[in-house]
Amino acid sequence: MLSSPLAARANDPAAADALFQAAKKLMGEKQFSEACPKFDASYKLDPTLGTLLNLADCYEKLGRTATAWSTWGEAMEKAQRDGDKRAEFARSRRDSLFPKLPKVVINVQNEVPGVDILWDQVKLAPAVFGVELPADPAEHDLLVLRDDGAKLKEERVRITQEGARTEITLDIEALDKANPRKVKPIEAPPPPPPSASKQRLAGFVIGGFGAAALITAGALEAVALAKRADAGASSACVNKFCTPDGLASIDSARTFAEAGQWIGLGGIVAAAVGVTLLLTAPPAAPSPRPATGAVVPRPMWLSPWAGPNGGGLVVGGAL
Structure with missing residues (x-):
C-alpha cells in the first residue's frame, strides 16, 4: 500500500520541525489553544527536549496549570537523564507553579x-x-x-x-x-410435551368412543328400518293411510333414525380425532429387552362387538 510523502510518521524530524515552527508562530500571536496541540504532535514525531519545554510553557500560558506542572516535571526528568543543563530551568518553572495548583x-x-x-x-x-x-x-x-x-x-x-x-x-x-440492582426475573420452563403413551391412550379412548358411537348409530338405524317394515307389512298402514298404531310405529322409526344420524355424526368426529392423536403421537422410547422368563405385557388392542340388544367397543392391553 502506497503512502503519501506528506503523511506524518514516528521519528520524522522534518514533519516535527514543520509543526514546531507553526506552533512557535502561533505562540507569538498568543493563540495558545492552537499552538499546544502542534507542539504535542511535534514531540510525538521527534521527542526532543526543546519541544517538550515549549509544550510545558504553552500549557502554562493557556492556563492549564496542572498539565503544565506535570509537563515541566517530565522535561526536568528527561534533561537529567540526558545530562542537559536545562534540567534546573525546568525544575524552577515547575516549582513556581506548585502554589498555584488547584x-x-x-x-x-x-x-x-x-x-x-x-x-x-x-x-x-x-x-x-x-x-x-x-x-x-x-x-x-x-x-x-x-x-x-x-x-x-x-x-x-x-x-x-x-x-x-x-x-x-x-x-x-x-x-x-x-440504586438497587435490577433482578432479572426467572422464567418458568415451558411445560413438557405430552408423552407418547398418554397421547396414544387418549387416541384409543376417543377413537373407541367414536367407534362405539358408530356401532350404536348403526343399531339405531337398523331398529328404525325394522319399525318401518313392520308398519308397512301389517294392516296398520294401507295406501299411506295409517291407524294410530301405524303412525306411532312410523314416528318411533323416525326418532330412532334421527338419533342414529346424530350419534353417527359424533362418532365420525370422535373417530377422526382418535386417529389423528394416534398418527401424531411421538415414537415411544424403545423398551429394554425383557429378561428370560419375564412376562411381557400385551400391546393395546381394540375390538368392536354387537349383539341383539346393542353394541360397543372393547379396549384392552397395557401401556
Whole structure:
C-alpha cells in the first residue's frame, strides 16, 4: 500500500520541525489553544527536549496549570537523564507553579466491590483516595460507575481559582443502596410435551368412543328400518293411510333414525380425532429387552362387538 510523502510518521524530524515552527508562530500571536496541540504532535514525531519545554510553557500560558506542572516535571526528568543543563530551568518553572495548583481530594467511604470512580473518564486507583491531586482550572467529570453499567453518581465539578482546594466525599454503600440492582426475573420452563403413551391412550379412548358411537348409530338405524317394515307389512298402514298404531310405529322409526344420524355424526368426529392423536403421537422410547422368563405385557388392542340388544367397543392391553 502506497503512502503519501506528506503523511506524518514516528521519528520524522522534518514533519516535527514543520509543526514546531507553526506552533512557535502561533505562540507569538498568543493563540495558545492552537499552538499546544502542534507542539504535542511535534514531540510525538521527534521527542526532543526543546519541544517538550515549549509544550510545558504553552500549557502554562493557556492556563492549564496542572498539565503544565506535570509537563515541566517530565522535561526536568528527561534533561537529567540526558545530562542537559536545562534540567534546573525546568525544575524552577515547575516549582513556581506548585502554589498555584488547584487540588482535588476525593474521599471514599464504605467501598463496595464492583463500583469504580472515574475522574475525567479515567478510573482512579484506591491509592489516590484522600490524596491531593493537581487539577487544571476547568470543568471536570466525576462518575461513580457500577459493574452492571448503572451510574450511581454523575457530577460536573467546576474548578476556577488558582490554588483552590476542592474536597469531594463519596459514600459508595449509600449510593449503591439508593440504586438497587435490577433482578432479572426467572422464567418458568415451558411445560413438557405430552408423552407418547398418554397421547396414544387418549387416541384409543376417543377413537373407541367414536367407534362405539358408530356401532350404536348403526343399531339405531337398523331398529328404525325394522319399525318401518313392520308398519308397512301389517294392516296398520294401507295406501299411506295409517291407524294410530301405524303412525306411532312410523314416528318411533323416525326418532330412532334421527338419533342414529346424530350419534353417527359424533362418532365420525370422535373417530377422526382418535386417529389423528394416534398418527401424531411421538415414537415411544424403545423398551429394554425383557429378561428370560419375564412376562411381557400385551400391546393395546381394540375390538368392536354387537349383539341383539346393542353394541360397543372393547379396549384392552397395557401401556
